[in-house]
Amino acid sequence: MSTLNVNNIAPESGTTITIGGSGDTVTLSQASVDTIIPQSGSTITIGGSGDTVNLGSGASSSGFGVAVAGIVGVSTFTSSGTWTKATRETALGVTIKRVIVEVQGGGGGGCTAANSAPGSSGAAGGYSMKVIDTTSISSASVTVGVGGSQGSTAGAGGTSSWSDGTNTLTCTGGAGGYRNGSRARTNGGTASGGDLNYNGAHGGGYFAAGGCSKFGSGGAAGASGSTGVGAFGAGGQGSNATTGDSGGPGGKGIVIVWEIAG
Numbered sequence: 001m002s003t004l005n006v007n008n009i010a011p012e013s014g015t016t017i018t019i020g021g022s023g024d025t026v027t028l029s030q031a032s033v034d035t036i037i038p039q040s041g042s043t044i045t046i047g048g049s050g051d052t053v054n055l056g057s058g059a060s061s062s063g064f065g066v067a068v069a070g071i072v073g074v075s076t077f078t079s080s081g082t083w084t085k086a087t088r089e090t091a092l093g094v095t096i097k098r099v100i101v102e103v104q105g106g107g108g109g110g111c112t113a114a115n116s117a118p119g120s121s122g123a124a125g126g127y128s129m130k131v132i133d134t135t136s137i138s139s140a141s142v143t144v145g146v147g148g149s150q151g152s153t154a155g156a157g158g159t160s161s162w163s164d165g166t167n168t169l170t171c172t173g174g175a176g177g178y179r180n181g182s183r184a185r186t187n188g189g190t191a192s193g194g195d196l197n198y199n200g201a202h203g204g205g206y207f208a209a210g211g212c213s214k215f216g217s218g219g220a221a222g223a224s225g226s227t228g229v230g231a232f233g234a235g236g237q238g239s240n241a242t243t244g245d246s247g248g249p250g251g252k253g254i255v256i257v258w259e260i261a262g
Contacts, residue, residue, distance in 0.1 A: 068094050069262025077142045077255040078232075083162075084139045094261035096134055102214075102256040103128045103169045105189040106145035106157025108203060110210060110219060110236035110247025111177035114152055118206030121221075122148055122235030122250045123174030124213040125157045126191030127198045132167050140164035145253035148176045150236050150246060157189060157233070160253035169193040174200045174211055174235050177247055186211070186235070203235045210235025210248065219248035 105125025145158025157173025188200025201211035210218025216231025236248030
């Protein structure tokens, strides 16, 4: 059938319209149909089990089931856990072909001043990103690093990671600040395993802002205590001995999984 011009297709009786039988191939290279409506009910069938129905190159697929492609979902981990492909496919109603994984290590905490000795700020954790084919992957173990604690002995940020048996992305946390009379900086975390791998930004000297991460700024210079916490993976601010303020905690890590169909 090369050309079909129809104003209306409706069953003479019943509720089902069938074009073609089992095993048939129905091809319309040029068709003009204003409306296809069952006389009663809500089911229209074009072709049967095993049939192939082809739409011409100029035809519109509006109203038909169309394959979904592109980013269809995102899983965000702010604490450690497991990413399971089958669970996400059921939730989204698609087949996940690839994922884009972002891993951010925790930020280091800022040091608290004492005895006229200022504290330096914490550094940011490392950041890694990778596009992963999930054809042979069923699940992945996700670890999210903690933010480093502030205090007279500031803590380093924790390591964040993704491991699926084939790919491993690892991002260490930024170093915590320390108390001294210099402006020496603290070192950012490292990153490995991704298509993109960035070491975390350094923390500054005393009374400085924390190192920035991919997700935002570190604790602001001049802030004090918990008000100086940075964004995910960023460092906590340092402290000023003159005012006796405390360093800020580092921002905790994060792992983000962008799910792609098609």
